[in-house]
Amino acid sequence: MAGHFYADGDIAELYRWFADETAGSSPTWRAVCTWVAETPVIAERLAALPGMKRQPQLFLAALRRLEAPLDPGPVLAAWLTARWADVERAILTHSTQTNEAGRCAVHLPLLAGLSAAGTLALVEVGSSAGLCLRPDAYAYRYRFPDRPERKVGEGTPEIECRIEGATPATADYALPTIAWRCGIDIAPLDPTDPEVQAWLRALVWPGQQQREVRLAQALDTVGRLPPVPVVTGDALGVLPEVVAEAHRHADTVVVMHTATLSYVSRERRADFGARVRDLGARWISCEAERVLPEVRDRLPDLSYAGPPCFVLALDGQPLARVGQHGGWIGWL
Template sequence: MSATADWYRRAAVELAVTSERQVDWALGVTGDPELLALIEALPREHRQPSLLFAAAAWCGAPAADYPRWRDWVVAHWDDVADVARTRRTQTNEVGRCIPLLVALDRIPGPIALLELGAAAGLCLALDRYSYRFDDDPPLGSGEPLLATTTTGVGTAPTRMPEIVWRRGIDLHPLSPTAPDDRRWLEALLPPDRPARLARLRAALAAVADDPPLVVAGDALSALPSVAAVAAEEAPGASLVVASLGTLVYLPPADRAALAPAVREAGGRLVTFEAAGALPGVLERMRGLSAPHPTPFVLALDGEPLAHAAAHGDRISWLSQIGPAGQPELPATGT
């Protein structure tokens, strides 16, 4: 099996909880020598399954079963390949505001929020949406309403953060008011998840009048200068640097350098990433347990807080295992 076919087979496993339609496409590609050859002619970083699916959707591919989808993609390959070469995955999933809110609840305000890989900056506007943890009354009053269920021993937020300054960094910022950028954000979503599309559109509407600023730049190299702007424009605010599914796109050396760079800037680091993406997080998870572990881990300054579903709709608190094998109540003041 080629490396590309193996990549798409792994993607089918990862997509099982997010899109049955994309699982069908990914598995179809693994056994399709003609389409694999076309994909392998792309630069490696542009062969990513999610990017291919989005490029095809952007060009008008039907959200159909694999044979119909595949025939359309092959027939329109030049257009699909052109989009795949010039675009990148920038899924601005506002559901990830839920774990971000959990982490911000543990940081004294006011807060200057800086997000890496911010795309259109939708997660920077988390205080414009509303949230429901289990059956608790909603926090906030805006749309969309982001709901989650929790398991394990932990404390859900009971207040909204006081964000007095916000800025994003992205290699290619998107604008929530630009029609083509909005259409690309929609193309990045699975076609069989209408609730996610409705949530995206609600978030775009919520920020349309006052979009968060996202500046062009490399996450690591631009961080010091943007952090300096935060210190100048929001004196006295706690600088919080957030990475929500971004570290996987950075080379290992940059991942290792991120936490020291944030400390050097005087900030706190919130990560919602795969457990092994940030050095040290996996090691600090030893002795911790959650009722429903997931591949994603929420951490504050490298200290794991919880597992969560990729789109924030489930949170499972991490706790130390006591002598009797039962979770212990976590320490406060994290």
Template structure:
């Protein structure tokens, strides 16, 4: 079962858990780097110069790669990091993990198809807003014809393996989106080279397909930028939701965001979103969102996220959108 380590845990423990739970089987480079850090007091001493919330492996490794570190054996990485620590530290202190994976739209689309349209999409933790464009990408689900936008095949084609219930809930068409907006503490702009470079650095070293997809999706978003508001999701959610057009169905969505809130903030968010008109689509780590019954009776991987619609789990989801396992109705 997937476990989490809080910000107050010793750095060695945090990095070992990251290697064994997050990176294992997903990134050979990050697996090796995290295990190396866990057994390296000198590198831990550097990382411990950062505030606890900034010591997270994904942030430190992304900051290093943003500053020029390349995939390499751990001994090479530790020497590079020691030589470039001031600039890596500055990047970690001024940036945040804001992965914006367009592939996650392949998880969202089947759930969105159940909701009467047109839709008003409001994403919390939107980063650069790439997941606000499910209607602009093409999709391939095994055993089904390709789903394309109304104007033809997209330059972004998302492949997603589907498992679980029969028939698999793959829609016949893409949702109609009438309005889209997002909230983020630090919205990113895909037309800004530094912001785009940071999004690139957040993609794990071996995931070249995701890196290519980022660039293609960024081009689509840059041609029709979304409305992105800077602020705390709990402070801005209700007011922004109220601006959605009355003729559209509001859908509040988020993926891998709520884990960054403390327990009180999570509870406040759930209370707020449940009171809003419309629907709520969440894709988060197991046991992260209060009140959702997790379906461990359905086979799943330790790293899978819980995909839920209106607080009820509908599927287990691979975090980057590569696969989804649908669960039977409760």
């Protein structure tokens, strides 16, 4: 895919960037990525991968899935020399379909706010195994700096989320009423498939045990519920028919995506919001700041220097900076 940092960026630069992205959350991945950037023989192998398969997340997940030694240096270099065919096969046959149920904690306030006007039909672009299509199946514990915490829901897992700033009028801390839901994914995953579960575990960064536990609990919860329909295909191609069907089932249609459009070329993602609005749907986006210029240009402060985060927006209007895996919301 042309026009994307993953596809055409310099490998050393790409891995130095991801080392910074993981610095505060996974020292293991920071060390491995820094080593890759400084080891030409490894960087050359990764540079030979096609297009979007050059992204660090895929290589790192392949290492975890194949139980590679994760201490960067001669041992890992020797392991990669011996097992490169297996690593390459894992990369070429999988995608970075991280399905983090913790992100539901940052979606929930906006969904609850929209649900105040009636029932919702929820359409998720890049739905993976569908864990984020079930926000009403989990429990939440919101912690505030100036008032008692708030417990929402009774399901499993219980997801904790720290709140900073004043909650906007468009948000609420409650379970939404979802009358219909559907996913869209190029390669949908079955949450009950053991191999799918193993790959999703491999996508969790080393040292994040809480995420691994939450993933296992969410997979168990979703596996015991009726399957959610998922349309296989490119989002921009199938979205009109999915949204048209969604309008038949609820008062408000919501199109939602998190860390998804970063895998779409800059040209194709530029007018995504306008397409959603043309279909008569509300639009919840949760992406890195650089991904959606429409959202980035509306941010009140571009001098943010905090930990890596996503920007949560409703209909293109940024409302919060949020933790990449749902651990905190900083309302703007």
